[in-house]
Amino acid sequence: MSFAVGVLLLAIVTAMACALPGVFVVLRRSSMLVDAIGHAVLPGIVIGYALTRDLGSPLLILGAALAGLVVVLGAEWLGRTGLLTGDSPQGLIFPALFAAGVIAVTLNFGNVHLDTHAVLVGDLNLAAFEQWIVGGVSFGPTYLYVMLAVLAGNIAFIAIMYRHLTVTTFDPGFASSIGIRTGAVQTAFMFLVSVTVTAAFHASGAILVLALVVVPAATAHLLSRRLPATLLLAVVIAAGGAAAGFGLAYVLDAATSAGMAVFYGLLFAVALAIVKVRERRRHRQRPTVAGPSSQLPHPHGLHPHRG
Amino acid sequence: MSPLEFFADHTYRIVFAGTVVIGLVAGALGSFAYLRKQSLISDVISHAALPGTLIAFLTAVVVLGTDGRSMLGLILGAVVVGTLAVLAANGLTQATKIRIDTAMAISLTVFFGAGMLLLRVISNGDYPGKGGIADYLFGNASVITVADLVTSAVVGGLALLVMGVFWKEFALRTFDPAHTSALGFRASAVDALMFITIVIATVIGVKAVGLVLMVAFVITPPAAARQWTSTLRSMVALSAAIGAVGSGTGAYLSIVLGVPTGPAIVLTLFGIFAVSIAASPRRSVIMRGLARARARAALRRELLAETGATSGGSVASAGAGGSVPGTRSDGVGQS
Structure with a gap:
């Protein structure tokens, strides 16, 4: 497998692995919590690297993911003290963890080979550098198989926990009344997100x-009304956007993730336009069906959002 | 390096003064973001401001032929694009079923991604003065010039002046939004004004401490100050003081230890916050734990006295040994 193809595949698999739990992240209103996790895992990665000397080590990924849980559980605890307001608890914890990680990186703690630029946008080429070679034939980057394992883990978790996840997402009150431990489901799910983010x-x-994690899921959420369709669409958008974003970054000689973020933004804008045009058309058709009621409330007024 | 040597050096003095100004302005104006429960919006502003600063750089270098790193241009670019990003996030929640957390995440990452692409285009291209622009991410306080210091002090001072002039409106809108409109103030105008001051507070540190960690400058001082005070005036003043002292101390530590300025200040501020929430005399985890334990003990005594008075000593001793009054008083103490 050529290097560029390996990198492209890695980008696609990573995007799919992130988008799948992303759908639930968007529905559970935890998007900014993922931002916090993304920052918080840095010190975990630095310490993990100092101990394992292997950025692809499963031990490192699981260990660093615990740092992500620190921000999730820490913010919950701080919020429960009642001494802080709004969304500040998570905003207090993650910059501190991230700052500690950045300082460790700049001091070259444990010889971790990351520069501060890679900390912000990643370095796909570096991740794909180590190839898995059997009998002289390259099977692509070793890291591709790490990401495939994470993707498989996400699919398995969502398949097994599907009912628990959906009921705690859409109706937490009902979920706890039928004996589901919503807190435990939330922690387990956030750990899964944390593992994915670390990987x-x-x-x-x-x-x-x-x-x-968020943009393909949000795009799918805009376009579809049913959860299975949203999940499928999110994965498709993630994969397509990853390939196109890879191309964009390749042309500009920039970080692949930056290209992907911008392309996902474009796809989201297109989806937004489609939804708005559809809405307007429905508006225009309605008076002919329902008589002279051009003052019908906006569809959003008729169907309040869930939750 | 002793503080005496530190302040004897011209560059270090500028670094110190520059970061103190940033901490002061962000601390004071962050109080309003904190009290309106929208602290994380500053994270969106600071990340989304990256392409704004780069567009300002390109405009200055390519179109105007001036120094691309002029502080005023940077702040202007950052304010314009940072505001756009927030309008985009708010607009999304109003126009679609996307909720605010996701809208903020989309706005933040798409703008920041575009900024990273642009950064790459600039660093691959041939532009004079492109050397320092990668510092906009984590900041490099040692490149602040006297002109930068003056610019940020003037811009920050203007933002504080707006806060002072519209103090009543800001306070009213923060604590009782509906009352503001009822009194005849234009709520949207007050919001816009307050919002622009918060944007300025967020982007003023672009050069010295970087965009990535600015959120901590806006959130941490108010959260710490809130634990010590109970009026808006004293909270804003204390938050500004914490921001200034924390930034100055952090800048000093960063130079002594040779670590980036932004992260060093963030950790210093976090230390102040941790002490505040753990041990401030009025609102803190420890003091509240003590108060609760005291209330529990008092209630237990009271219940024991009651049971002792009504039904004799044998029941009282059972009450003292049993766990029922204890668990019950726990609930009372919390409410």
């Missing part, structure tokens, strides 16, 4: 991993 860190960095 994707090398491909996308601390900030743009948020684009991979």
Whole structure:
């Protein structure tokens, strides 16, 4: 497998692995929490690297993901004290963790080979550097198989926990009344997100991993009304956008993740336009069907959003 | 390096003064973002401001033929694009079923991604003065010039002046939005004004401490100050003081230890916050724990006295040994 193809595949698999849990992240209103996790795993990665000396080590990924949980559980705890307002708890924790990580990187703690630029946007080429070669034949980057394993883990988790996830997402009150431990489901799910974010860190960095998790999922959410369709659409958008974003970044000689973020933004804008045009058309058709009621409330007024 | 040597050096003095101004302005104006429960909006502003600063750089270099790193241009570009990003996020939630957290995430990453592409285009191209622009991410306080310091002090001072002049409107809108409109103030105008001051507070540190960690400058000082004070005036003043002291101390530490300025200040501010929430005399985890334990003990005594008075000593001793009054008083203490 040629190097460029390996990098492209890595980008696509990473995007799919991120977009899948992203659908639930968007529906559970946890998008900015993923931003916090993306920043918080940095010190975990630095310490993990000092211990394992292997950026693809499963031990490192699981260990660093715990740092992501620090921000999730820490913010919950701070919020529960009642001493802070609004969304500030997570905003207090993640910059501190990230700052500690950046300082560790600049001091070259444990000889971690990251520069601060790669911390922000990742370095896909570096991640794809190590190839898996059997009998002289390259099977692509080793890291591709790490990401495939994460993707498989996400699919398995969502398939097994599907009912629990959906009911705690759409009606947490009902979920706890039928005996589902919503807190435990939330923690388990956020750990899964944290693992995914950590694994994707090398491909996308601390900030743009948020684009991979949220934007394809949000685009799919705009376009579809049913959860299975949203999941499928999110994965398709993620894969397509990854390939196109890879091309964009390749042409500009820029970080792949930046290209992907911008292309996802374009896809989102297109989806937004489609939805708006559809809405307007429905508006225009309605008076002919329902008589002279051009003052019908906006569809959003008729169907309040869930939750 | 001793503080005496530190302040004897011209560059270090500028670094110190520059970061203190940033901390002061961000701390004071961050209070309003904090009290309106929209702290994370500053994270969106600071990240989305990246392409704004780069467009300002390109405009200055290519179109105007001036120095691309002029502080005023940077702040202007950042304010315009940062504001656009927030309008985009708010617009999305109003026009679609996308909720605010996701809208913020989309706006933040798409703008920031575009900024990173642009950064690459600039660093691959042939532009005079492109050397320092990668510093806009994590900041490099040692490149601040006297002119930069003056510019940020003037812009920050203007933002503080707006806050002072419209203090009543800001306070009213923060604590009782509906009342503001009822009194005849134009709520949207007050919002816009307050918002622009917060944007300025967020982007003023672009050169010295970078965009990536600015969110901590806006959130941390108010959150720490809130634990010590209970009026808006004292909270804003204390938050500004914490921001200034934390930034100055952090800048000093960063130079002594040889680490980037932004992260060093963020950790210093976090230290101040941690002490505040753990041990401030009025609102803190420790003091509240103590108060709760005291209330629990008092209630237990009271219940024991009651049971002792009504039904004799044998029941009282059972009450003292049993866990029922204890668990019940726990609930009372919390409410």
